[in-house]
Amino acid sequence: MRSYSQYCAVAKALDVVGDRWTLLIVRELMLRGACRYTDIRDGLPGIASNLLAQRLRELEGAGVIERRDAPPPVAATLYELTVRGAELAPALHELGRWGIAYIAEGPAVDDEFRSRWLSWPAEQFLSDHEPHKPPVRLAIDTGQDPVAIEASAGEVRVTVGEYAPADATLTGSPHAVLGLLSGRLDLKSARERGLEYRGSTAVIARLQPLATT
Amino acid sequence: MRSYSQYCAVAKALDVVGDRWTLLIVRELMLRGACRYTDIRDGLPGIASNLLAQRLRELEGAGVIERRDAPPPVAATLYELTVRGAELAPALHELGRWGIAYIAEGPAVDDEFRSRWLSWPAEQFLSDHEPHKPPVRLAIDTGQDPVAIEASAGEVRVTVGEYAPADATLTGSPHAVLGLLSGRLDLKSARERGLEYRGSTAVIARLQPLATT
DNA sequence: CCGCATCCGGGGCGATACTG
């Protein structure tokens, strides 16, 4: 992108990550950790292949990401955030906080979805209301990669891609799941929209007390 | 901008403010408060006039800014952030924090500068090291609009456009001023680069103890 | 299959001129 040529921190930041797709590439690497070209592209439906390659070059040149060869068994190139790149987390987080208002409106008809994108809403909407109790784990199944939400000692964390056992399982469309997590829907209404909840209701009650009515 | 069509908070936020120039328009309105078309354009050197008009329309449509007619004496249109627009402050702030690394490198040869852009570096580099003492005010003159940095009860705040009396005055180029405030230059080195400091050195010592060596 | 490069059509952007 053409530089703004402004001696201002915000403008300089946008010179580096202000291009179209760029911050979404950083988001993918932040949520998935080191991954391949194809994995990144899967998280950016609609991006032109050459454009992704170009952005990755630019980000590497700017010191935001690093290219690394995967260990011998699999021949693949891995991309991952550098320390400098990981420092974009607060900015991305705040941008997501601001954008959460549009998530609450529900998805547009042609909106794509990846289960790992649940991270922001989860951290935004949920909290551990019973920090003194032992950790619990809520598995979420939206038909894609498994996502788990853990409440432990007052903290809520989201993990992606692990099939570890959980205390309860939530199955349904992204919109129904988010409706429940955000408190827009209670468990009964969410069930009417095809959401299925298995396990102790104490788990969802701990994360989101409004849900179990 | 073409929508990313992703059911993700970050992508939705970028759908609204991810266009080129858009976040810089928000920055200007955040730093200056309500101001006119021409004032905004002054803070965005190089923007095409039609693009600014288009962006303002889009931002108004998205509920980020509001258009308002100035009171009778002056016939002018004023733009200002809505509550929703003001909520972008944390995101912009974090983006600026990330970009401050590029400010420390000094300006590029053709970089533009506006004194009000000092806000981010000031909040980033300075703190009130003697919170128990009475408030002090440091005026900064880079040849443009007056900027003042106030230390009061442990807080550092920046005000723009006011000519109130100050306890000390800093005069010089943006780079020299920032060099001093960031601690990259001490008072002696900064003076060799054309910076002039008038008033008690206690003021700068309170804000930036490393400077007075 | 992975990681791109190439080609082409369309639209966003930059620069300048002009107007109520």
Place this chain on the structure above:
DNA sequence: CAGTATCGCCCCGGATGCGG
């Protein structure tokens, strides 16, 4: 002062191809 009008260019989207 607050935009609109115009034009050329480059960036982007979409499809295809291709070497490792």
